[in-house]
Amino acid sequence: MTEQMQRIVLARRPEGEPVAEDFRLEEAALPDPADGEVLVKVHYMSLDPYMRGRMDDAKSYATPVPVGGTMEGGAVGEVVASKSDAFAPGDYAFGMFGWASHGCLPARELRKLDPAHGPLTAALGVLGMPGFTGWFGLNEYGKPKNGETLVVAAATGPVGSMVGQLAKAQGLRVVGVAGSPEKCALATGRFGFDACLDHHAYADGKEMRAALAEACPDGIDIYFENVGGKVLEGVLPLLNVGGRIPVCGMISWYNAGALGADAGGAKDNLPKLWRTILVNRLHVHGFIIADHFDRYPEFLSEVGPKVASGEIGIQEDIAEGLENAPEAFMGMLKGRNFGKQIVKIA
Known part of the structure; x- marks a missing residue:
């Protein structure tokens, strides 16, 4: 009998917020690696907001997941078979294996993990794509200077917490925006922010x-x-001349999907936005x-030791079981996660 693996596929394209029926758990034959490929048993997989965009058949910077295709995502696990000199059974690797119990990819598409850089899950969050995103966006486009003020929303997620901690270490006043009093306490406690606002306490952009x-x-x-959303509306009038906006995401509008921004309750503030950019000489960089x-590699060499020493704090929210990934994902899009959302598979 052929050994089986499990995967979660996109059953249909969502209309607005994803629901359970948009996903399907399937079994498939375990792949046999070809020359140059590596088979990995997944231990942990990442859930990230960008995955919502992959569910829509709309023009974007990446190809959407086809209906019936495995949901896209990064994961870490143990090499169980290898036909590449670069990996041996027992090694640990990161790759875009998707929402699945196993993944088989060319060795050139994998990253071997160094246990000295922390637990496996760190490669999905603080030392993975989210942490790297925060480090790069802040330094390359935020251009922080000692004494300045930075605001970051989704402050306790893996991107926001990285941004805030790095900015604080560079002498900035750091104000977070998060989705509960508990998250705000995490931001000002473990992550060292100067202040944090619970966006649920404010009805609109004016109150924000x-x-x-x-x-x-x-x-x-x-x-x-x-x-995006009311946080952006609240921030815009307060930006100083020469202010910088690294544009990383806009999770409050993601569930509008292919229906358009109006379905997500967004207002047409484009004239106000454009005028503010001009008058305040803002630098906006997507x-x-x-x-x-x-x-x-530059990020890893700079931030890896700070994570290992505890200088950079970590908060993870780990759901159990591949079958529970859709529920965890839908909850994450509504802010129900407490830190970096991960699913434990093995």
Whole structure:
């Protein structure tokens, strides 16, 4: 009998918020690696907001997941078979294995993991794509300077917490925005932010602006954009001349998907936005971290020791079982996770 693996596929394209029926758990034959390939048994997989965009058949920076295709995502696990000199059974690797119990990829597409850099899960969060995203976006486009003020939403996620901790270490006032009093306590406690606002406490962008103005008496120099929505509305009038906005994501609008921004409750604030960019001479820079992985070794050499020493704090939220990945994913999109969302497979 052929050995089996499990995977979660996209059963249909969601309309608005994903629901359980948009996913399907399947069994498939365990792949046999060809020359140059490596078979990995997945221990942990990552759940990230960008995956919501992959579920829509809409023009984007990456090809959408086909209906019936394995949901996309990064994962870490143990090599169980290898036809490459670069990996041996027992090694640990990161790769884009998707939502699955096993993955088989060419060795050139994998990254061997160094146990000295921390637990396996660190490669999915603080030392993986999210942490690298925060480090790169802050330094390359935020250009932080001692004494400035930075605001970052989704502050306790793996991107936001990295941004805030690095900025704080460089002498900035750091104000986070998060989705509960508990998350705000995490931001000001473990992550060392100066202040954190619970966005659920404010009805709209106007209320958000008033709270931010109190937390940022000298205005805002850097807004690391992760969420859009009322946080962006609140930040815009408070940006100082020469302010910088690295645009990483806009999770509050993701569930609008192919239906368009209006379905997500977004307002047409484009004229106000455009005028603010002009008048305040703002630097707004969208970036996709996949374009910049040549900088990953630099990030790892700088941040890896800080994680190992505890200088950079970590918070992970680990769900159990591949079959529970859709529920964890849907909860993450609504802010129910407490830290980096991971699913334990093996």
